[in-house]
Amino acid sequence: MAQVVALTELERDALTELVNIGVSRAASSLRKMVGEEVLLSVPSIEVMNPHDAARLIGEREIDDLVAIQQQFEGAFSGRALLIFPEATSLDLVRAIIGDDVPPDQIAEMEQEALAETGNVILNGCLATMANMLKRSLNISLPEVIRGDGARLFASSQESSNDGLVLFLYINFSVRNRDIRGYIAMLMDLPSLSALKELIASFILRVVGDEA
Template identity: 70%
Template sequence: MSAHTIFLEELERDALTELVNIGVSRAASSLRKMVGEQVLLSVPAVEVMTREGAAVLIRERESGELVAVRQDFQGVFSGRALLIFPETNSMALVHAVTGGALSVDEAAEMENEALAETGNVVLNSCLATMANMLQQPLTMSLPEVLRGDGASLFTLSDENADGGVVLFLYINFAINDRDIRGYIAMLMDLPSLQALKTLINDFIERVAGDVG
């Protein structure tokens, strides 16, 4: 079975985009409490692609180094979630999260901690909301900060060498009027994507039943 045979249909992608946007709006609310500033988060587009395709896409959009917060998730569908920023944006994020009260040296020392905390809030809110609305529990690992290019960030272990897929989510991210673009990537193998596709269809049927 190739990834292309189970890519999401338009209705499934719309439903997933809606689920993710509910998740990131909850993340924005949590970040707002954490930083005491206005936080705006939205996911305007969701794409499903191969890991190689995701690496090429992010390389075309971001020429510099990338910073990512990684958390693995396990449940009916399992994989790895990444919150990715261009490295040039990561310090802007740290200053925004810490209210701009730190010196350059202090901000540099706190960078990983602030990034991990932000990633934990965003990824946990996003995935926990999806899991809740799909009526399936997920467990999440602790956040880990990675640096590198798209190819290294999208590499999984050898036992997942079937290629797998990436759910690639663009994020509009603004804290206190600072615009910080980023991405959420969910790396999954094909059985996990098939399981997610099934759960999304169950969700669509429940929503249609409630409306009817």
């Protein structure tokens, strides 16, 4: 069934470009939050089932994972996750709230700082994508969850047989720290098919404008 919504190379390139525009806008918003340069890029996108996504992140990351989760609904619907290894998430929090905050206060501020960062990045990414595809999305408030890949990708809403994950690697630099993470968008097949059609229309518009 996954082949029904397999992206062509051109569609994958277009989606990567849309996501990169989205995260660059999110980086601009984060820059205002932290008062320093923030660089974000998405070098690659993979489409896979949730089980394979959980296995892949498990192979790459031995630490527990921290994720910020938001639901999105509209022309395409699903669940977006911004995922960091736990050690990286603490580094991110320190980068955002500053190194002069006492360690005992960092723990208290961590949840809020992560939720706000996730909200900025996921909202910026999803809203920009939807806007460029000439659609709109309703996006829920952020929720911080912890666990391994299997827990993060498990959901009562998507069965493993009827859902796919857009799995995005992100390179993240703030206050000269190199922070790696992932964005995952879990969608059922109808939503991914709708996204594929919107991307195809976007490509036609761009090609038409350039012709």
